[in-house]
Amino acid sequence: MVLFVGAGPGDVELITIKGMKALQNADCVIYAGSLVNRKLIDEYCKEDVTVYNSANMNLDEVIDVMINMEQQKKSVVRLHTGDPSIYGAIREQMDRLIERKIEFDVIPGVSSFVAAASRLKEEFTLPSVSQTVIITRIPGRTGKGEGGHIEELAKHKASMAIFLSVQSINEVINKLKTSYNDNTPVAVVYKATWDDEKIIRGTIADIVEKVEEANITRFAQILVGDFMSDKYSLSKLYDKNFSHMYRNISDN
Numbered sequence: 709m710v711l712f713v714g715a716g717p718g719d720v721e722l723i724t725i726k727g728m729k730a731l732q733n734a735d736c737v738i739y740a741g742s743l744v745n746r747k748l749i750d751e752y753c754k755e756d757v758t759v760y761n762s763a764n765m766n767l768d769e770v771i772d773v774m775i776n777m778e779q780q781k782k783s784v785v786r787l788h789t790g791d792p793s794i795y796g797a798i799r800e801q802m803d804r805l806i807e808r809k810i811e812f813d814v815i816p817g818v819s820s821f822v823a824a825a826s827r828l829k830e831e832f833t834l835p836s837v838s839q840t841v842i843i844t845r846i847p848g849r850t851g852k853g854e855g856g857h858i859e860e861l862a863k864h865k866a867s868m869a870i871f872l873s874v875q876s877i878n879e880v881i882n883k884l885k886t887s888y889n890d891n892t893p894v895a896v897v898y899k900a901t902w903d904d905e906k907i908i909r910g911t912i913a914d915i916v917e918k919v920e921e922a923n924i925t926r927f928a929q930i931l932v933g934d935f936m937s938d939k940y941s942l943s944k945l946y947d948k949n950f951s952h953m954y955r956n957i958s959d960n
């Protein structure tokens with residue numbers, strides 16, 4: 709059995725209980741050394757667990773380890789940063805396992821974009837500001853189709869969480885500028901929930917300079933939108949003049 713497990717953003721307490729139990733039972737863990745907190749393995753795994761760092765492995769090598777462990781009836785955890793369904797490259801691994809008739813399952817995790825919002829103490833969806841969150845990245849090495857067309861997405865003026873792009877913050881901001889005003893809030897959260905986390909707040913106008921000054925070139929979320937400004941309407945859900953399924957005005 710192979711379990712794809714979301715490690716969460718970094719803090720070892722932000723893995724799910726199911727994910728933690730999977731680590732406790734694992735005979736073998738394959739993890740992305742550069743992004744997953746090693747402490748998860750040190751704290752939760754058995755002492756004799758076999759650990760592979762996927763940073764030095766290609767897809768064939770990862771799958772070979774899984775097959776090999778499966779033949780020995782050993783349990784494998786493939787530990788992915790955040791949630792495995794977001795930029796996790798798990799599909800290609802799952803398809804290989806299906807071909808080999810190896811059973812697998814997926815345990816979700818706390819994605820870094822929600823972890824970043826929690827560190828900022830912000831809410832992505834604010835009444836009369838934005839009810840939509842766009843998750844995207846600038847195109848990567850894998851080709852153009854992979855990245856969002858940020859200028860097009862910016863037209864929605866939605867809340868945005870931009871992954872894998874801080875190394876090109878200048879390019880990102882230039883594209884966002886085509887729709888967002890200069891004073892739209894932007895936050896860059898480096899290593900959200902890790903001990904060396906850094907939070908930079910600014911606007912479309914000044915964030916590039918601030919991020920360059922802080923020398924952040926990897927491992928960060930870029931969050932964009934008026935959801936981080938101070939204007940919004942109160943939620944109808946808790947409005948005392950608004951009744952809904954679970955609460956009747958006359959009850960109050």
Ligand code: SAH
Nearest residue numbers: 717790791795819820871872899900928929
């Ligand atoms: N599956 C992961 C994303 C993997 S792609 C998730 O759900 O979060 C790797 C990118 O995710 C990084 O380049 C960075 O943009 C973002 N990221 C991952 N962990 C992060 C963290 N703790 N803080 C900020 N950004 C993070």
